[in-house]
Amino acid sequence: MDLQHTVDPREPAPADVPFFTQAESFSALWPQIERHLSEMFEDGKFSHGAKVAELERALAAYTGARHVIGVNSGTDALVLLLRAAGLRPGDEVVVPAFSFVASASSVVLAGGRPVFADIDPVTYALDPASVERVLTPRCRFLMPVHLFCQLADVDRLGELAGRHGLTVVEDSAEAIGMRREGVHAGLFGAGGVLSFFPTKTLGAIGDAGAVLTDDDEIARTVDALRHHGRFGRTIADFTTINTSSSLPGCNSKMDDVQASVLLAKLTRLDADIARREALADAYSRRLAGTPGILRLPTVVARGGTADPVFYVYLIEAERRDELAGHLAAHGVRTETYYPSPLHLQPCFAELGHRQGDFPAAEAACARTLALPLYPDLATDAVDRVCDLVQDFFSGAGARP
Numbered sequence: 001m002d003l004q005h006t007v008d009p010r011e012p013a014p015a016d017v018p019f020f021t022q023a024e025s026f027s028a029l030w031p032q033i034e035r036h037l038s039e040m041f042e043d044g045k046f047s048h049g050a051k052v053a054e055l056e057r058a059l060a061a062y063t064g065a066r067h068v069i070g071v072n073s074g075t076d077a078l079v080l081l082l083r084a085a086g087l088r089p090g091d092e093v094v095v096p097a098f099s100f101v102a103s104a105s106s107v108v109l110a111g112g113r114p115v116f117a118d119i120d121p122v123t124y125a126l127d128p129a130s131v132e133r134v135l136t137p138r139c140r141f142l143m144p145v146h147l148f149c150q151l152a153d154v155d156r157l158g159e160l161a162g163r164h165g166l167t168v169v170e171d172s173a174e175a176i177g178m179r180r181e182g183v184h185a186g187l188f189g190a191g192g193v194l195s196f197f198p199t200k201t202l203g204a205i206g207d208a209g210a211v212l213t214d215d216d217e218i219a220r221t222v223d224a225l226r227h228h229g230r231f232g233r234t235i236a237d238f239t240t241i242n243t244s245s246s247l248p249g250c251n252s253k254m255d256d257v258q259a260s261v262l263l264a265k266l267t268r269l270d271a272d273i274a275r276r277e278a279l280a281d282a283y284s285r286r287l288a289g290t291p292g293i294l295r296l297p298t299v300v301a302r303g304g305t306a307d308p309v310f311y312v313y314l315i316e317a318e319r320r321d322e323l324a325g326h327l328a329a330h331g332v333r334t335e336t337y338y339p340s341p342l343h344l345q346p347c348f349a350e351l352g353h354r355q356g357d358f359p360a361a362e363a364a365c366a367r368t369l370a371l372p373l374y375p376d377l378a379t380d381a382v383d384r385v386c387d388l389v390q391d392f393f394s395g396a397g398a399r400p
């Protein structure tokens with residue numbers, strides 16, 4: 001269907017393509033969600049209760065992690081993981097210059113200092129060669145971030161961390177379902193995190209997150225930190241609110257409403273991941289060779305088995321902002337992950353970085369555009385988005 005050239009005024013306008021929606025998924029899942037919620041109401045604990053414990057067990061089974069600790073958000077998970085993994089005030093943590101801001105702000109919140117490194121232009125994850133260049137004697141942690149569809153180069157980064165005595169803490173907030181040789185994201189070092197922000201591959205109906213770790217001591221400390229520094233699962237039992245604390249912790253308990261929704265959604269996660277992959281393939285087939293497109297998502301083969309997961313379908317394009325405007329004018333919403341590199345954000349100004357310090361991160365910020373990708377997206381919507389992208393670059397859709 002060529003929408004640009006043969007618009008019949010009697011035809012209804014095509015429906016808008018939102019950047020993200022899950023209305024259909026939720027109506028299909030509602031009976032399951034309702035069952036979990038009614039069990040929650042019977043139990044009567046709405047924070048850090050039985051549904052949270054059930055979700056933690058289900059996620060441990062899904063990821064293979066020895067411990068999954070449910071918290072309030074992916075950001076809190078990072079802060080608590082860094083603290084539990086032994087970050088001391090002033091310790092430095094190597095973080096990619098291209099990521100969501102929480103990768104680096106969590107380091108500051110935990111009392112450390114981010115040290116930025118550049119990214120690999122294909123995977124958008126930490127470039128080991130750049131890490132070697134930025135290391136200082138105060139670096140004690142390395143934080144690979146797994147973005148968009150694949151893991152960072154965990155083999156090389158793990159080897160590098162071992163050589164320099166760095167503890168690996170993964171920002172695997174986007175990486176549910178991503179595995180290498182059967183090992184799930186977050187389990188290549190001391191631990192990792194998951195975010196259940198609504199748009200994530202496994203999304204709640206509000207904020208929630210989790211820490212994943214195989215380390216018993218880290219798990220015990222995160223468990224205490226999320227609940228005012230109290231060891232043991234004293235939880236939502238109102239008679240234990242005033243028991244004594246061993247650590248200065250915080251309130252980062254997970255809500256059982258979120259756990260109920262996530263338990264229902266987890267039963268469909270593998271089907272959702274397969275649907276995302278099919279849609280990503282459809283985009284890639286249609287967009288391959290389109291002039292003006294500088295890069296399509298490329299899953300890097302590293303030998304051995306790897307499970308990529310398409311959380312975001314990210315292209316790099318010439319005139320990225322104009323392209324986004326053209327799509328928006330035709331009802332297609334896109335997002336920019338991430339418009340500004342971390343080393344140039346005002347909150348990290350004291351680190352003294354300048355434009356040009358991390359060229360691959362800066363180029364990614366200038367060129368990347370995320371197209372709609374979610375299980376409810378119809379395959380003909382992908383065709384429509386691709387028609388609009390191709391019209392834009394062929395000149396047919398240029399400037400109204």
Ligand SMILES: *Cc1c(COP(=O)(O)O)cnc(C)c1O
Pocket residue numbers: 073074075076099100102103145171173174194195196197207208209
């Ligand atoms: C979503 C995300 C986070 C933060 O998770 P929240 O649950 O929103 O706090 C951190 N890092 C990355 C890479 C993310 O995508």
